[in-house]
Amino acid sequence: xxxxxxxxxxxxxxxxxxxxxxxxxxxxxxxxxxxxxxxxxxxxxxxxxxxxxxxxxxxxxxxxxxxxxxxxxxxxxxxxxxxxxxxxxxxxxxxxxxxxxxxxxxxxxxxxxxxxxxxxxxxxxxxxxxxxxxxxxxxxxxxxxxxxxxxxxxxxxxxxxxxxxxxxxxxxxxxxxxxxxxxxxxxxxxxxxxxxxxxxxxxxxxxxxxxxxxxxxxxxxxxxxxxxxxxxxxxxxxxxxxxxxxxxxxxxxxxxxxxxxxxxxxxxxxxxxxxxxxxxxxxxxxxxxxxxxxxxxxxxxxxxxxxxxxxxxxxxxxxxxxxxxxxxxxxxxxxxxxxxxxxxxxxxxxxxxxxxxxxxxxxxxxxxxxxxxxxxxxxxxxxxxxxxxxxxxxxxxxxxxxxxxxxxxxxxxxxxxxxxxxxxxxxxxxxx
Amino acid sequence: xxxxxxxxxxxxxxxxxxxxxxxxxxxxxxxxxxxxxxxxxxxxxxxxxxxxxxxxxxxxxxxxxxxxxxxxxxxxxxxxxxxxxxxxxxxxxxxxxxxxxxxxxxxxxxxxxxxxxxxxxxxxxxxxxxxxxxxxxxxxxxxxxxxxxxxxxxxxxxxxxxxxxxxxxxxxxxxxxxxxxxxxxxxxxxxxxxxxxxxxxxxxxxxxxxxxxxxxxxxxxxxxxxxxxxxxxxxxxxxxxxxxxxxxxxxxxxxxxxxxxxxxxxxxxxxxxxxxxxxxxxxxxxxxxxxxxxxxxxxxxxxxxxxxxxxxxxxxxxxxxxxxxxxxxxxxxxxxxxxxxxxxxxxxxxxxxxxxxxxxxxxxxxxxxxxxxxxxxxxxxxxxxxxxxxxxxxxxxxxxxxxxxxxxxxxxxxxxxxxxxxxxxxxxxxxxxxxxxxxxxxxxxxxxxxxxxxxxxxxxxxxxxxxxxxxxxxxxxxxxxxxxxxxxxxxxxxxxxxxxxxxxxxxxxxxxxxxxxxxxxxxxxxxxxxxxxxxxxxxxxxxxxxxxxxxxxxxxxxxxxxx
Ligand SMILES: [Zn+2]
Numbered sequence: 001x002x003x004x005x006x007x008x009x010x011x012x013x014x015x016x017x018x019x020x021x022x023x024x025x026x027x028x029x030x031x032x033x034x035x036x037x038x039x040x041x042x043x044x045x046x047x048x049x050x051x052x053x054x055x056x057x058x059x060x061x062x063x064x065x066x067x068x069x070x071x072x073x074x075x076x077x078x079x080x081x082x083x084x085x086x087x088x089x090x091x092x093x094x095x096x097x098x099x100x101x102x103x104x105x106x107x108x109x110x111x112x113x114x115x116x117x118x119x120x121x122x123x124x125x126x127x128x129x130x131x132x133x134x135x136x137x138x139x140x141x142x143x144x145x146x147x148x149x150x151x152x153x154x155x156x157x158x159x160x161x162x163x164x165x166x167x168x169x170x171x172x173x174x175x176x177x178x179x180x181x182x183x184x185x186x187x188x189x190x191x192x193x194x195x196x197x198x199x200x201x202x203x204x205x206x207x208x209x210x211x212x213x214x215x216x217x218x219x220x221x222x223x224x225x226x227x228x229x230x231x232x233x234x235x236x237x238x239x240x241x242x243x244x245x246x247x248x249x250x251x252x253x254x255x256x257x258x259x260x261x262x263x264x265x266x267x268x269x270x271x272x273x274x275x276x277x278x279x280x281x282x283x284x285x286x287x288x289x290x291x292x293x294x295x296x297x298x299x300x301x302x303x304x305x306x307x308x309x310x311x312x313x314x315x316x317x318x319x320x321x322x323x324x325x326x327x328x329x330x331x332x333x334x335x336x337x338x339x340x341x342x343x344x345x346x347x348x349x350x351x352x353x354x355x356x357x358x359x360x361x362x363x364x365x366x367x368x369x370x371x372x373x374x375x376x377x378x379x380x381x382x383x384x385x386x387x388x389x390x391x392x393x394x395x396x397x398x399x400x401x402x403x404x405x406x407x408x409x410x411x412x413x414x415x416x417x418x419x420x421x422x423x424x425x426x427x428x429x430x431x432x
Numbered sequence: 433x434x435x436x437x438x439x440x441x442x443x444x445x446x447x448x449x450x451x452x453x454x455x456x457x458x459x460x461x462x463x464x465x466x467x468x469x470x471x472x473x474x475x476x477x478x479x480x481x482x483x484x485x486x487x488x489x490x491x492x493x494x495x496x497x498x499x500x501x502x503x504x505x506x507x508x509x510x511x512x513x514x515x516x517x518x519x520x521x522x523x524x525x526x527x528x529x530x531x532x533x534x535x536x537x538x539x540x541x542x543x544x545x546x547x548x549x550x551x552x553x554x555x556x557x558x559x560x561x562x563x564x565x566x567x568x569x570x571x572x573x574x575x576x577x578x579x580x581x582x583x584x585x586x587x588x589x590x591x592x593x594x595x596x597x598x599x600x601x602x603x604x605x606x607x608x609x610x611x612x613x614x615x616x617x618x619x620x621x622x623x624x625x626x627x628x629x630x631x632x633x634x635x636x637x638x639x640x641x642x643x644x645x646x647x648x649x650x651x652x653x654x655x656x657x658x659x660x661x662x663x664x665x666x667x668x669x670x671x672x673x674x675x676x677x678x679x680x681x682x683x684x685x686x687x688x689x690x691x692x693x694x695x696x697x698x699x700x701x702x703x704x705x706x707x708x709x710x711x712x713x714x715x716x717x718x719x720x721x722x723x724x725x726x727x728x729x730x731x732x733x734x735x736x737x738x739x740x741x742x743x744x745x746x747x748x749x750x751x752x753x754x755x756x757x758x759x760x761x762x763x764x765x766x767x768x769x770x771x772x773x774x775x776x777x778x779x780x781x782x783x784x785x786x787x788x789x790x791x792x793x794x795x796x797x798x799x800x801x802x803x804x805x806x807x808x809x810x811x812x813x814x815x816x817x818x819x820x821x822x823x824x825x826x827x828x829x830x831x832x833x834x835x836x837x838x839x840x841x842x843x844x845x846x847x848x849x850x851x852x853x854x855x856x857x858x859x860x861x862x863x864x865x866x867x868x869x870x871x872x873x874x875x876x877x878x879x880x881x882x883x884x885x886x887x888x889x890x891x892x893x894x895x896x897x898x899x900x901x902x903x904x905x906x907x908x909x910x911x912x913x914x915x916x917x918x919x920x921x922x923x924x925x926x927x928x929x930x931x932x933x934x935x936x937x938x939x940x941x942x943x944x945x946x947x948x949x950x951x952x953x954x955x956x957x958x959x960x961x962x963x964x965x966x967x968x969x970x971x972x973x974x975x976x977x978x979x980x981x982x983x984x985x986x987x988x989x990x991x992x993x994x995x
Contacts, residue, residue: 001481015915018922025930110843114846114847115877117846117851
């Protein structure tokens with residue numbers, strides 16, 4: 001019988017295994033339970049696939065949407081509804097990254113101890129409703145987007161897109177691309193704003209960049225092709241090449257450095273891949289340094305050719321420039337600071353900041369942006385097909401209380417320093 | 433919030449664990465062997481192994497003694513026999529070689545190898561122990577308090593469900609918990625009147641049953657009447673089996689017929705079963721449906737559990753292996769893969785208990801693995817089940833349907849639950865059987881659901897604890913086999929529904945809704961009860977001397993008993 005006593009220990013081991021598995025499951029439930037409870041099949045908190053609890057506010061606590069048993073209740077103000085719709089999401093689920101979907105685990109009010117037995121949760125978004133309204137009004141029905149991020153924290157302060165619609169009084173036929181959040185999900189030809197990327201590569205790869213004398217005759221031949229400028233820019237140093245946005249200079253710099261180096265910078269600065277941020281995924285842009293002819297490579301350094309840039313990615317890059325090359329990864333949730341990510345070395349970031357400041361001073365005029373201490377770059381992206389160019393404006397402001405970097409695009413807006421800059425000024429003025 | 437329910441449940445579990453698992457119980461002493469030097473070996477079981485092996489009960493460290501030499505066995509009437517277990521040097525009784533089993537009496541000398549031992553049946557020490565036990569049982573306050581706690585637990589559940597389910601179901605609720613309490617108190621009084629004081633296993637089983645009834649009330653309240661009747665049948669089966677298991681001779685006599693009956697039942701099932709939801713494991717007789725495989729589990733325990741002499745004289749387990757293969761094969765053929773897996777796991781435990789050899793177990797596991805691979809490749813839908821295992825969320829709408837919803841339910845309930853009858857999960861098909869852990873977690877909280885798991889684990893430890901003092905190896909193996917049935921079903925049910933094991937659709941013992949399963953769970957408990965040899969504790973164990981006093985015996989025997 002003593003033999004059996006020892007053999008019976010297999011049953012004890014079996015029991016302990018069961019207990020260990022149960023403990024392991026408890027640990028999983030502690031970590032993943034929020035996501036499990038937020039599953040749409042959960043009849044406790046969903047009615048026909050729609051969450052029935054939770055409140056979404058802007059960064060200042062202004063309620064943008066309350067979810068109830070009878071459906072989603074949006075803001076009472078029509079402009080606010082339209083300006084924030086893409087951040088909250090529509091009830092039919094056509095909008096990709098609404099907070100209703102992205103933050104549903106927070107909206108359920110789930111906790112490990114109480115499950116979903118308590119009240120729904122409140123999600124405070126990082127965006128400012130005030131800035132959203134200003135941006136949406138400034139876009140004024142034109143297709144375009146405004147992206148503003150806090151470069152010290154990575155919080156997204158404004159992520160406006162147009163055209164949108166009022167979810168309560170939606171027109172019968174929605175404008176084209178009304179569901180698309182252009183700030184994070186659309187990629188555009190960048191034009192001159194891409195010179196900031198070429199500049200970053202040049203600062204680190206061309207040792208005598210700041211000593212060099214550049215000359216522009218309004219056009220330059222590279223590899224059998226021709227790069228043109230809007231004017232003859234004459235003799236200049238690199239700062240003026242940026243201020244005057246000389247295609248010839250940046251195109252030849254790109255050709256000089258070669259496709260591989262340009263590709264590396266476009267990649268490492270985040271322009272070519274999807275970026276996971278808290279609450280959304282920013283779409284990938286496009287840059288290809290692997291070109292068969294030098295002229296195409298040259299044009300790509302001036303933001304033409306087949307380059308594509310997503311507005312939020314550009315704002316993120318400007319944030320890195322403003323913040324010494326390093327940022328907290330972006331977030332749509334207030335108070336949530338993403339992982340530290342370094343895009344540029346500190347000295348390169350400073351060089352870029354200086355040249356953007358120089359550009360504002362000598363090209364755009366500081367008086368046009370009173371009180372902003374602006375560093376910026378405009379872009380006028382030719383898109384062909386007889387259409388007006390896309391208008392870009394990106395940069396950052398030096399302000400302790402409002403450390404914001406931004407990017408604005410207005411489709412077919414014409415000159416960057418015109419439409420897009422006006423729009424940026426309106427939004428920034430609301431924020432400071 | 434279920435603070436009171438949690439507190440009572442925890443208290444019941446802790447009290448039962450202390451009194452059954454941690455109370456140091458004295459060995460029963462049934463006789464002694466004294467060698468020439470005067471060293472005395474106490475015989476603390478009804479089946480004792482003599483040999484050189486460290487696992488022998490009478491261990492004689494002498495080269496001429498085989499590791500497993502001889503077995504000394506007592507029967508119900510107190511008569512002892514000795515058998516040689518194929519030792520190298522043989523055994524002598526009163527100077528003559530032992531060929532087959534032979535009677536041994538007080539004063540007889542037994543020679544094993546070179547060692548000479550004098551046998552004595554002692555009753556004196558047992559009488560003393562018995563006296564102490566009788567005093568204990570006359571106090572018996574522990575069990576009373578346990579019953580009061582159980583009653584409070586059941587009443588709290590009833591009160592909560594009365595409140596949450598509304599007046600329309602008041603009768604169902606009162607019937608459910610009324611029948612639990614009535615049966616619990618009736619059997620408690622029966623136990624006391626049989627002068628037994630151990631009631632821990634029953635209290636835990638009634639507690640689990642009442643949780644199962646609560647689940648049934650919120651998912652399928654009309655079914656509660658059928659379950660109530662099944663509980664009565666189950667509890668009756670339990671006590672009948674306890675009574676039956678008291679007599680080892682009777683058990684040995686009927687062991688094989690019961691196993692044969694089990695096979696026959698499975699055969700009938702195979703031939704005439706109606707397919708229900710893919711698995712053809714249901715029988716309909718006179719409008720009543722039942723799952724024969726649940727009852728076959730009990731036959732399986734009888735078939736697999738054997739006496740010490742048999743274990744060590746016939747070392748192979750071929751017959752039992754064949755029996756198991758038939759069971760597992762039929763179940764697999766009926767597409768009840770979960771139950772097949774349970775039978776197979778229990779087979780492994782029994783095979784190990786009997787052979788002590790990992791090699792045997794390993795070989796059969798290998799064989800089964802091969803068969804499983806063939807089964808999986810032949811039946812694509814089983815392959816699907818395995819494919820989704822661990823990835824339920826990747827196909828939450830289809831293959832991971834049950835698992836993802838169970839996890840959602842568990843998370844929704846938190847630690848304290850949403851309240852009995854207030855969950856959403858019980859409306860999902862088969863939530864109250866295959867995914868019952870989710871229903872309990874959602875409505876009563878993870879703590880209570882986890883404590884239901886502890887209850888089953890408690891049964892398993894009770895079995896392991898019982899083996900230490902079990903009178904014979906039949907009881908030791910049967911207890912462990914029963915515990916393994918519980919544990920395997922529990923593990924597959926709970927962790928299958930939580931995507932930590934493949935989802936096979938088996939029942940949580942006592943808790944899952946299902947009449948046959950409830951009856952079988954109760955019946956199975958008698959095997960664990962029969963291994964509880966604390967003095968005057970178990971209804972399934974005869975106290976020393978009882979039988980001898982009642983039954984007429986040859987005069988010589990009587991004299992021995994008194995000596
Ligand atoms: Zn130029």
